[in-house]
Amino acid sequence: MKVPIKKEIDRRSFCQFGMALAALGGFSNAFAQVDPIAGFPSRPVRMMIPFSPGGGTDIVGRIVAQKLSEMWGQGVPVENNAGANGTIGAALIAKSRPDGHSVCMFTASHTVNVTLQGVKQPYDLLKDFSPIIHLAVQPYVLVVRPDLDVRNVKELIALIQAKPKAITFGSSGIGGLVHLSAELFASLANLKVTHIPYKGGAQAMMDVIASRVDFMFTSLNQSKSFIDSGKLRLLAVTSAERSQAVPHIPTMQEAGVPDYLVESWYGIAGPAGIPAPILQKINHDLNQVLKLPDVRARMAADGATPIGGTPARFAEYLRKEVDKWRRTIQASDVPIG
Numbered sequence: 001m002k003v004p005i006k007k008e009i010d011r012r013s014f015c016q017f018g019m020a021l022a023a024l025g026g027f028s029n030a031f032a033q034v035d036p037i038a039g040f041p042s043r044p045v046r047m048m049i050p051f052s053p054g055g056g057t058d059i060v061g062r063i064v065a066q067k068l069s070e071m072w073g074q075g076v077p078v079e080n081n082a083g084a085n086g087t088i089g090a091a092l093i094a095k096s097r098p099d100g101h102s103v104c105m106f107t108a109s110h111t112v113n114v115t116l117q118g119v120k121q122p123y124d125l126l127k128d129f130s131p132i133i134h135l136a137v138q139p140y141v142l143v144v145r146p147d148l149d150v151r152n153v154k155e156l157i158a159l160i161q162a163k164p165k166a167i168t169f170g171s172s173g174i175g176g177l178v179h180l181s182a183e184l185f186a187s188l189a190n191l192k193v194t195h196i197p198y199k200g201g202a203q204a205m206m207d208v209i210a211s212r213v214d215f216m217f218t219s220l221n222q223s224k225s226f227i228d229s230g231k232l233r234l235l236a237v238t239s240a241e242r243s244q245a246v247p248h249i250p251t252m253q254e255a256g257v258p259d260y261l262v263e264s265w266y267g268i269a270g271p272a273g274i275p276a277p278i279l280q281k282i283n284h285d286l287n288q289v290l291k292l293p294d295v296r297a298r299m300a301a302d303g304a305t306p307i308g309g310t311p312a313r314f315a316e317y318l319r320k321e322v323d324k325w326r327r328t329i330q331a332s333d334v335p336i337g
Helices: 006-036 056-072 084-092 109-122 153-162 175-189 201-209 220-228 277-289 294-301 311-330
Strands: 044-049 078-079 101-107 131-142 170-172 195-196 215-219 234-235 263-271
Touching: 006 277, 044 056, 044 084, 044 277, 056 078, 056 101, 056 131, 056 263, 056 277, 078 170, 084 101, 084 109, 084 131, 084 263, 101 109, 101 131, 109 175, 109 263, 109 311, 131 153, 131 175, 131 201, 131 277, 131 311, 175 195, 175 215, 175 311, 195 201, 195 311, 201 215, 201 220, 201 311, 215 220, 215 234, 220 234, 263 277, 263 311, 277 294, 277 311
Parallel strands: 044 078, 044 101, 170 195, 170 215
Antiparallel strands: 101 263, 131 215, 131 234, 131 263
C-alpha cells in the first residue's frame, strides 16, 4: 500500500525538524560546556602579592584588587607571600589551577630573577605563566636617612668617596631591582658601598628612617608619605625625565650620574593555560580599572604611569626585560646562582 505523498512529506519534515532540534540542543549544550566566561568569576579570585605588605607592589596590587572586587561582585583577597625576591609567591601561582581564579603581581624583579637564580628557579617565567596585563611603570627614587648630612646626589657621592664601604644602603633582597639600582649607581659613580639586604622593601625603609641604614632606592608610592613628613630625604628620581609627582626633584642624570636610568613596573599574570576567553575578560576588565579617574589620580600621586594593553603586548615586554637585565647582570659583579 502506498503512503500518500502528503503524509510522506509531513513525516519527512517532522524527522528533519526533530533532527534540527536535537542538533540545536547539542550545540547549546556544547556551547555551555566550552564557554568559560559564563559565570566568571564563580568564586573569589586570589591575588598573590609575592612581596611583603606595605611595599610598592602591595600598594598597587591592593588598589587593583579592590576595584576588580567591586566590578565582579566577588572578593579578590590579597595574599602576601614574600621571599626569594618574589619567587616563592609566584611559584605558588604557577602551580595553581589555570581557570583565572588565581593571579599574581609581577615586577621587574621577576625578570631579573631569570638570570640571577638560573636553574634554581622553580619555574620558567616565559613558559609557566599566562601574561595578562602590563599595569604601570614607575621611576624609583633615591632617599637617605633624615639625619645624613647630604642635600643632593653630588654630596652623597662625596661622602661615600670620603668613607669607602662605610656608607650602607638597604634593599628588598639580593638581586632585586632595588639592589641593582644601587649597584648601578655605585658602578657608574665608581663608589664602594656596603649592601644590607632585607626580606622586603618596607623593612629596609624602616631601618633607613631609623638611621640604621644610610640610603636606598625605592618606589615613590612606598616612600612618599615618609618623604612628606620629613622622615626620609628625597634626592633624585631614576627615570629619564622628572616625575610629575615630584617635579622639583632632579633625575639621577641631572644630579650628576650620566647614563643612569632605571624604571620599575607592575604587571599581572596567571598560571599557563588560562583559556583565551577568560584571559581576555580579565585583561579587558583590568584595562577598564586603569581608566578609572580615582585609580589614575592615585597612581599619578605616587609617580606611576598606567600602561594597559593586551596580553600579547605584556608577553613581549617581559621577553625584552629578561634580555635587558641578563645583559646588565652579566656585565656586573652581582653573583649568579
